[in-house]
Amino acid sequence: WEKYISWSPYHYCMNNPVIAVDIDGFIVSLITSGPTTHKHNYESYKNGLAGHSAIRIDDKVYSFEGDGKWQVYDYLKYMHNEKITRTVIEQKLKVDQDKVQKYLESKPGQNKPYNVSSNSCVTQNMDALSKGGIPFADRSKLNGAVSPIQLANELQNSRYVTDAIQYVSLNSPSLIGKLIYEFFEYLMGKDIINPVGVKENTAPIIK
Numbered sequence: 001w002e003k004y005i006s007w008s009p010y011h012y013c014m015n016n017p018v019i020a021v022d023i024d025g026f027i028v029s030l031i032t033s034g035p036t037t038h039k040h041n042y043e044s045y046k047n048g049l050a051g052h053s054a055i056r057i058d059d060k061v062y063s064f065e066g067d068g069k070w071q072v073y074d075y076l077k078y079m080h081n082e083k084i085t086r087t088v089i090e091q092k093l094k095v096d097q098d099k100v101q102k103y104l105e106s107k108p109g110q111n112k113p114y115n116v117s118s119n120s121c122v123t124q125n126m127d128a129l130s131k132g133g134i135p136f137a138d139r140s141k142l143n144g145a146v147s148p149i150q151l152a153n154e155l156q157n158s159r160y161v162t163d164a165i166q167y168v169s170l171n172s173p174s175l176i177g178k179l180i181y182e183f184f185e186y187l188m189g190k191d192i193i194n195p196v197g198v199k200e201n202t203a204p205i206i207k
Contacts, residue, residue: 028097028132029056030125031079032152034087034169051148053121054078055104055128056090057097062104064124068114070107083167089152091164095132103131116198117145126151126205134160135207144201154205 033052054063061078063071082088108127109119117123118139126146130136134155155161 027056027058027092028095028100029090029092030054030129030152030155031056031061031082032089032091032148033082034089034149050116052082052086053125053148053151055100055125057101057104062128064109064121066114068109068111068119070104070110079167083169085169085171087169088167089164090167091152091155091161093129093132093134093155094160094162095129095134097132100128100132103128120145122146122148122151134158137203137205137207141203142201142205143203144199146201146205150201150205158206 031054033054035051052063054061056062056075059075061073061075063073063078065071079088079090109124112119114120123139123146126136156164
């Protein structure tokens, strides 16, 4: 308990035990980590500035990382570490858990080169969630790479998010990373080239 003193006993329902009633005990959520200047072992400095996306299923987090490999983390430990250097958003999703989990456990894209447009944390998570029933647009209709933030924003405005909570990090790696990311958005306008050096998608990603 002392190690995770900032966590509420009601975290399992995102601190809202009255409204967020989990009837069947299953949890599938998208965890979006914001830009940071902190360098994780699995990513370069500039990849950290693009943010990260992972999927929680019950007490595990499935994360497709910058080395092209899947990692499975304990949920509490993963969130504790991410919140140190990043602002984190967790969105609980209404999807078919069994189908999402089956896809994730098959480790698609494992050991293939990481590519922000075709084999990234975002594309893998979109594929997993599409198995669970979220109708994402065909990639041929997108005009750039989908960022973790765009995925989170579009899901938030859809009928597939049942609850969401944001943990704001005021640590310098998170604040500086956010400033750099927003500078690129301001500088490039609608034709956004993110810090990774790739044009971001501006088309809708959910049908």
